[in-house]
Amino acid sequence: MIYKDASYPLQERVQDLLSRMTREEKVGQLVQIFGWQTFDRNEDGTITLTEPFRQQIAEGRVGALYAALRADPWTEVTLETGLSPREGAAALNEIQKYVLEHSRLGIPLMFGEECSHGHMAIGATVYPVPLLAASTWNTELYEAMCHAVAIETRSQGGVATYSPVLDIVRDPRWGRTEETYGEDPYLAGELAAAAVRGLQGRGLDAPDSVIATLKHFAGYGASEGGRNAAPVHMGMKELHEIDLVPFRKAVEAGAVSVMTAYNEIDGVPCTSSEYLLEDVLRKQWGFKGFVITDASAMNMLVHGYNIVENGEQATALALRAGIDLEMSGAMFSRYLDSALEQGIADEAHLDQAVRRLLEIKFRLGLFDHPYVDPDRAARLIHSEEHIQLAREVARQGIILLKNKENALPLHPASSGKVAVIGPNANTPYNQLGDYTSPQPDGKVITVLKGIRQHLAARGMEEQLLYAPGCRVRDESREGFDYALEVAGQAETVILVLGGSSARDFGEGTVDLRTGQSLVHDSGGASEMESGEGIDRVDLHLTGVQLELCQAIHALGRKLVVIYINGRPVAEPWIDEHADAIIEAWYPGQEGGHALAEILYGDVNPSGRLTISVPRHVGQLPVYYNGKRTRGKRYLEMDLQPAYPFGYGLSYTTFTYGDPVVTPQTIRADESAQVTVSITNTGSRAGWEVAQLYLTDLVSSVTRPEKELKGFRKIWLEPGESGTVTFTLTPEHLELVTARLDRVVEPGEFSLQLGSSSVEGLTAVLTVTP
Secondary structure, three states: OHHHOOOOOHHHHHHHHHHHOOHHHHHHHOEEEEHHHOEEEOOOOOEEEOHHHHHHHHOOOOOEEEOOOOOOOOOOOOOOOOOOHHHHHHHHHHHHHHHHHHOOOOOOOEEEEOOEOEOOOOOOOOOOOHHHHHHOOOHHHHHHHHHHHHHHHHHOOOOEEOOOEOOOOOOOOOHHHHHOOOOOHHHHHHHHHHHHHHHHOOOOOOOOOOEEEEEEEOOHHHOHHHOOOOOEOOOHHHHHHHHOHHHHHHHHOOOOEEEEOOOEEOOEEHHHOHHHHHHHHHHHOOOOOEEEOOOOHHHHOOOOOOOOOOHHHHHHHHHHHOOOEEEOOHHHHHHHHHHHHOOOOOHHHHHHHHHHHHHHHHHOOOOOOOOOOHHHHHHHOOOHHHHHHHHHHHHHHOEEEEEHHHOOOOOOOOOOOEEEEOOOOOOHHHHOOOOOOOOOOOOOOOHHHHHHHHHHOOOOHHHEEEEOOOOOOOOOOOOHHHHHHHHHOOOEEEEEEEOOOOOOOOOOEEOOOOOOEEOOOOOOOOOOOOOOOOOOOOOOOOOOHHHHHHHHHOOOOEEEEEEEOOOOOOOHHHHHHOOEEEEOOOOOOOHHHHHHHHHOOOOOOOOOOOOOEOOOHHHOOOOOOOEOOOOOOOOOOOOOOOEOOOOOEOOOOEEEOOOEEEOOEEEOOOOEEEEEEEEEOOOOOEEEEEEEEEEEOOOOOOOEOOEEEEEEEEEEOOOOEEEEEEEEOHHHHOEEOOOOOEEOOOEEEEEEEEEEOOEEEEEEEEEEO
8 A cells, every 4th residue: 555655655645545534534534623622631640432433443433633632620630530631632542543443544643732932731831922032033942832732732642723813803802802912913924933843843743843723714813893703894905914924924934734714704604605715815925734623613604694504515615625624424424425426515515524634644744643642742742841931821821011110029028028929929820820730739930929939939938918809800809908908008009900701610719808718609600700701891990890990099008900801901990000011812821920020120021012902992993004095083192002003111211313214215026224322221131023114105906004014033141232223125015906916116204213112213215116
């Protein structure tokens, strides 16, 4: 059998295998079922495959498993019932071995896992969410993080991940904002390429590589009203110049998998869009990988979109549009055979989809090296190196938004007693974001734990006080009296507010009146106000958090507010009255350490916003790269955000020299360099994020008022100067025409270099025909 002989070229192996397959076996390759439902865990940590799964394998009805190692309330896999890193690797080996030995052709399974900010399995490292990782503005650091995720996932046998999320956010009321890189297509494109490099590494068959799946294709972050999977009202020009940009950059970087979005664009569901999946993705961009649906997306063509009458029509439509693999597998497995029999679906389209999937399986090395080493998994997963990497990403992504009269950093020897108060001060799961597995006690370093360890190392733990104050969504004020009593004993109050994307992991909570831990939450109400499917009508803090802040402020203590959350918070009162404000997003398992280091000055904050923070929800949509004709103002306020894109403070100061453009005049097919010197004029070493924005002064079609086209993160010691050089290529200057062509038009371009989207020095570049 040629397909089993590694000495033959890949295409010959694929064709040989394809020629041997029955129609049923071909359809089976397009079916991905829920992996955690295929086995039962035994008391000794081994597994027993279920009888239905064994039958499916015997009939060749399965090609891939989704999330065999996923653990969370949805899968109902807990710390007690889940598999350790070593057990997980052994389990996937056993599943693969059974498939190879009990199916007619021995085609290996492809194991896909969720890895948005770490492998969603028991024991894996939990990194900051993508919104915080993007806030580092450090593509090299993010690439390293993605590579570490790939190492942990592949060591257990997972070969594909359903990330990165490349959706551009236009309305942060959307619950999945935390999973994205923010509002800018250029920044998202650079991070997307870094994610692909980090995840896919040296080659798909390497032991530290997994498939990157680009999602959600496309327009998913621009849904109506910020509601998940709602329609997208967008012209094709905007789609190409904004939402498709990061996907194209990731495809150019080598991504081999794309997931369709749930939404429709101008009446066409993405899961059935031949234009998106064939014309754009494959023909225009030259994509050579496979396309997978989101869970139950194909079913929506019948029930939801109602553009077909039955399952046979839905599968035929999706297959013709370019779908190769169905997550959940329910529609292909039930209806595709019948659709082929009726002549609704085309055998050629089926063969094409199977060929794409088989090619990737061969490239992954699954036919030649199907197993992993469980001992290696136990050694690599949650290694000290990965823990420190999670901490560094948090350090560089946390953003200092306000620092009135240098309220920060604190000084242990002179700051007196510090009260840490708030619903997110010591709630581990609230710090991790959605798509998180169960965590053992002590693994997640909360803000309280981080500060306690920081002070204990200096013999000053007695300075620390704590009170929960309130919960994230609960309206109860029963904790106010105790919180005010604690705050009254301190010179500084660190108030940790925000949101929660935590599913119900069954963890305990605290007594608001005493701060003591409780075994069970007597309230019983979910604290979740962000995450997939959790969209909001406003951006205020939920519950009584603002009231708690106002009551504590009335005591006259120094007030430092830390937001731990998955979307921007719009609270003008806090913006005005707090002495310092830190945006930490969901900073991952090491977030408490990173925040303590920033609060006490061991780390100079360097995160920058990748999404504008509005002053009021009525301003939405608020994003920096809007059109010049966006309108003037509302009756009540103008259109300016509370904190703009690219913004973030430091404990030091940076001064920019005049930018130099070389040459100042170029042709449309040429490039120019923009150079600027930056000097650290403060007393502390730190990172500066130099940002280059471009404005096309006159264009044949309207363009954004300004567009990010370059950024560099540079470390400077006090008094040190450094030089940053950006190269502007035709791709940076091009626009999308009304005919959807990408062209560079002659004319003048204004360039802005500085530390955010609203400040910087300018220069001019002229482009001639």
